[in-house]
Amino acid sequence: METFDVVVIGAGPAGENAADYAIKGSSRTAALVESGLVGGECSYYACMPSKAMLRPLDVRAAAVQLGGLPASMDVDAAALLARRDTWVSHYTDQGQVRWAEGAGITVVRGIGRLAGERTVGVAGPEGVRALRARHAVVLATGSRPVIPEFLSPVLPWGSRDATGIIEVPDSIAIVGGGVVACEAARWLAALGSRVTMLVRGRRLLPRFEPFASDLIADGLASDGVELRFGVQLTAADRPDTRDTGLGRVHGGPVRLVEADDRESTHAEVLVATGRTPARDDLGLETAGLSPADLDGPLPEWLYLVGDVSGGAPLTHWGKYQARLVGDRIAALAEGRTPPAEPVQAPVPQVVFTDPQVATVGLTAARAREAGYRLRTPEVPLDSAAGAALLRDDATGRALLVIDDNTDTVLGATFVGPDMAELLHAATIAVTAKVPVDVLWHAVPSYPTASELWLRLLEADRETLRTR
Numbered sequence: 001m002e003t004f005d006v007v008v009i010g011a012g013p014a015g016e017n018a019a020d021y022a023i024k025g026s027s028r029t030a031a032l033v034e035s036g037l038v039g040g041e042c043s044y045y046a047c048m049p050s051k052a053m054l055r056p057l058d059v060r061a062a063a064v065q066l067g068g069l070p071a072s073m074d075v076d077a078a079a080l081l082a083r084r085d086t087w088v089s090h091y092t093d094q095g096q097v098r099w100a101e102g103a104g105i106t107v108v109r110g111i112g113r114l115a116g117e118r119t120v121g122v123a124g125p126e127g128v129r130a131l132r133a134r135h136a137v138v139l140a141t142g143s144r145p146v147i148p149e150f151l152s153p154v155l156p157w158g159s160r161d162a163t164g165i166i167e168v169p170d171s172i173a174i175v176g177g178g179v180v181a182c183e184a185a186r187w188l189a190a191l192g193s194r195v196t197m198l199v200r201g202r203r204l205l206p207r208f209e210p211f212a213s214d215l216i217a218d219g220l221a222s223d224g225v226e227l228r229f230g231v232q233l234t235a236a237d238r239p240d241t242r243d244t245g246l247g248r249v250h251g252g253p254v255r256l257v258e259a260d261d262r263e264s265t266h267a268e269v270l271v272a273t274g275r276t277p278a279r280d281d282l283g284l285e286t287a288g289l290s291p292a293d294l295d296g297p298l299p300e301w302l303y304l305v306g307d308v309s310g311g312a313p314l315t316h317w318g319k320y321q322a323r324l325v326g327d328r329i330a331a332l333a334e335g336r337t338p339p340a341e342p343v344q345a346p347v348p349q350v351v352f353t354d355p356q357v358a359t360v361g362l363t364a365a366r367a368r369e370a371g372y373r374l375r376t377p378e379v380p381l382d383s384a385a386g387a388a389l390l391r392d393d394a395t396g397r398a399l400l401v402i403d404d405n406t407d408t409v410l411g412a413t414f415v416g417p418d419m420a421e422l423l424h425a426a427t428i429a430v431t432a433k434v435p436v437d438v439l440w441h442a443v444p445s446y447p448t449a450s451e452l453w454l455r456l457l458e459a460d461r462e463t464l465r466t467r
């Protein structure tokens with residue numbers, strides 16, 4: 001049996017950070033167990049490849065809408081995919097392994113499972129290794145896609161195929177109206193696929209402010225994406241279904257049947273119907289636990305970070321959880337009191353559509369459900385000169401959710417080009433519960449998109465004045 005201070009199962013962003021923070025600046029040891037590539041879903045199949053393809057599309061969309069630059073610009077598909085390949089390190093993880101080794105972390109290849117309290121068995125290329133954790137075992141196994149049963153036999157594309165695209169299908173149906181669906185529709189359309197989004201609900205991104213859903217739908221439509229709402233698929237078939245590999249068309253045309261018997265045929269179908277925490281086959285029973293127990297209080301030696309935790313399935317959120325857990329493990333190992341943690345920190349998220357959606361904290365609907373009395377100042381993007389200057393066709397809106405009792409910001413949504421970079425100010429305001437009369441003295445530079453803050457605060461004053 002090999003002994004480490006900490007054993008982490010899963011080397012995605014959350015697992016890497018948990019291992020790093022638990023041993024940083026000490027002589028403690030950590031084993032990082034990984035069955036695939038060190039770096040996880042995010043580095044090779046999710047965030048990195050998608051954003052590597054979307055950023056050039058953002059720049060192109062801005063460039064063709066700025067007077068003084070060419071009014072059209074073709075996408076070079078081969079170059080776009082080459083950029084993606086560079087950002088995923090050509091699907092190799094030597095760089096990440098070097099980082100881990102440099103941080104004093106031992107990478108152990110294989111499938112990890114609990115094998116009793118504080119013990120992990122790893123089934124790897126050299127047989128089974130048993131690892132004992134002196135202080136903690138961290139589960140960081142991520143999530144897996146959920147695929148409606150009737151679609152599995154046609155071997156649909158998942159998000160890995162979409163981000164790892166090699167062969168561009170002539171046409172593709174996207175099932176789902178969430179984040180993966182909206183972002184993937186953009187690069188698939190830009191690469192030349194005829195994209196049809198089949199959305200079960202009545203709007204895209206139903207957890208976001210309704211105006212964000214509407215503006216994204218407009219943006220996708222102007223990129224040539226066909227959007228159909230209220231679609232209930234019931235059956236699918238495809239001749240010559242074949243596992244041709246990641247990012248290649250998986251056989252003949254797919255026929256999709258809807259509840260009202262309407263049919264459509266597409267060269268490929270991408271299923272983007274959500275993900276679920278990867279909690280199967282973790283050997284939990286060897287420690288007297290079941291998957292459901294992972295939602296309750298855990299034994300003091302066991303931690304969960306990242307998508308597997310059931311928290312917001314976002315890289316930055318998993319990394320935040322990992323920093324907290326790593327700090328806690330380090331403090332307990334050194335006999336210190338662990339650092340205080342807030343009861344609840346607000347979750348920020350950026351959806352890299354055109355226009356971008358940048359949001360943090362509660363939406364107005366969620367805040368009302370939670371019983372808050374609200375003010376919701378809302379302004380158009382072109383109310384701030386700096387935002388309007390970003391693109392000649394700049395469209396968008398911004399909204400604050402303000403608690404009427406405490407005069408603090410509970411949530412914010414910005415929709416428009418390059419809104420991602422405005423988000424952190426909102427995250428700070430919500431986290432620190434900064435009163436709006438203090439925000440009034442945070443002067444935004446002219447002419448920048450940050451002046452949207454000023455417009456929002458002015459709109460809020462107007463609400464208070466005219467009440």
Ligand SMILES: Cc1cc2nc3c(=O)[nH]c(=O)nc-3n(C[C@H](O)[C@H](O)[C@H](O)COP(=O)(O)OP(=O)(O)OC[C@H]3O[C@@H](n4cnc5c(N)ncnc54)[C@H](O)[C@@H]3O)c2cc1C
Pocket residue numbers: 009010011012013014015033034035036037038039040041042043045046047048050051110111112113140141142143159163180278282305306307308312313314315316317318
């Ligand atoms: C297409 C797409 C785009 C996304 N874009 C963004 C984005 O822009 N921004 C953002 O914040 N989030 C994004 N996400 C979400 C983000 O990818 C996840 O939240 C993030 O990867 C979760 O990190 P993690 O470390 O928890 O898990 P993962 O990254 O999934 O890593 C888990 C690792 O554990 C390994 N593993 C699992 N079980 C075992 C086992 N038993 N033994 C050994 N190893 C195991 C897996 O092989 C994997 O490497 C995107 C997701 C998708 C699908």
Ligand SMILES: NC(=O)c1ccc[n+]([C@@H]2O[C@H](COP(=O)([O-])OP(=O)(O)OC[C@H]3O[C@@H](n4cnc5c(N)ncnc54)[C@H](O)[C@@H]3O)[C@@H](O)[C@H]2O)c1
Pocket residue numbers: 148175176177178179180181183199200201205206272273274275312313314349350351352
């Ligand atoms: N930019 C980012 O931050 C980013 C980008 C991509 C993914 N992600 C993360 O990855 C996670 C997974 O993304 P996702 O888009 O797969 O999930 P999601 O939960 O965002 O969206 C799933 C969509 O599928 C629909 N759906 C679910 N079951 C269905 C069914 N049986 N038939 C038809 N439609 C169905 C839902 O109504 C919803 O519209 C997200 O939660 C997100 O946090 C983040």
